């Protein structure tokens with residue numbers, strides 16, 4: 001059976017919904033539930049790892065609205081999952097709901113979660129994939145590449161001046177970005193599995209690298225705090241903490257850090273400290289997204305946000321492109337902008 005016009009239109013909407021999510025350990029996914037008449041009954045999208053999947057969100061929204069989804073069609077940007085990860089299997093939730101047909105865009109390439117289409121078909125649901133599959137794959141190609149390479153998805157985050165400085169020539173850096181921007185960045189720490197900084201940043205700033213509530217208290221779930229580099233971190237450094245969520249990896253090679261962290265279960269890493277560390281990930285082609293909190297301010301000299309890229313000529317310029325997922329490519333946060341970039345495809 002071919003896809004209907006209503007399903008094609010719903011897929012446009014589902015792809016737009018998917019883009020509202022945040023990138024990281026999980027793919028961006030959107031779902032739209034259509035009544036047999038073609039009317040939209042409910043929508044949902046996946047907000048990020050640890051939160052309900054798009055299908056579950058759409059079913060919950062239908063239930064909240066009192067909509068009857070029996071006999072309805074779910075239009076989905078990704079094949080529904082078949083596993084119990086941080087949440088339950090969407091295939092089973094769909095079977096329980098009485099939905100009669102699922103039209104999805106792209107297959108789930110994560111072996112642990114794949115197989116939802118077959119499960120649904122075996123359960124009597126009419127399942128069809130491939131509706132605008134290229135667009136869904138384009139949305140999630142970095143997630144898929146990281147998953148296929150068995151390494152964490154890498155977000156590089158900076159707080160910088162318009163001229164890319166993270167500290168003045170005398171080393172002072174408090175504060176380049178506003179309180180609003182710093183609090184927004186705190187929110188990112190809740191979403192990642194680990195945060196890495198270099199030994200230079202630990203010595204210069206003595207950061208905690210913890211996730212904190214607006215009142216300054218630590219949140220219950222804490223990312224693993226990682227220090228990369230060979231200089232031993234002194235026992236007085238705040239990053240060491242006392243909760244066992246700290247590790248030092250004595251290397252300057254980002255690939256070694258990623259392999260070690262993947263082995264420890266990390267699926268989303270945020271690079272948060274030091275131009276040298278950020279530059280090492282960028283130079284190695286191991287950064288999947290860039291979040292640059294940029295203040296409308298200039299220093300003209302001082303520490304650069306991305307050191308050691310090894311670029312001497314235009315022939316080697318490292319170009320990125322704007323990424324509109326997760327709220328937009330340039331989002332005002334207080335007086336600053338949160339710039340969101342993705343690497344150009346190979």
Ligand code: AOF
Nearest residue numbers: 029046053054080081085086087110113
């Ligand atoms: C879906 N719908 O919205 C998403 C899916 O740890 P979990 O439970 O969040 O599972 C993560 C895996 O599930 C992820 O690697 C990918 O294979 C799939 N993501 N699947 O049916 C969704 N985000």
Ligand code: ZN
Nearest residue numbers: 053081089090
């Ligand atoms: Zn799922």
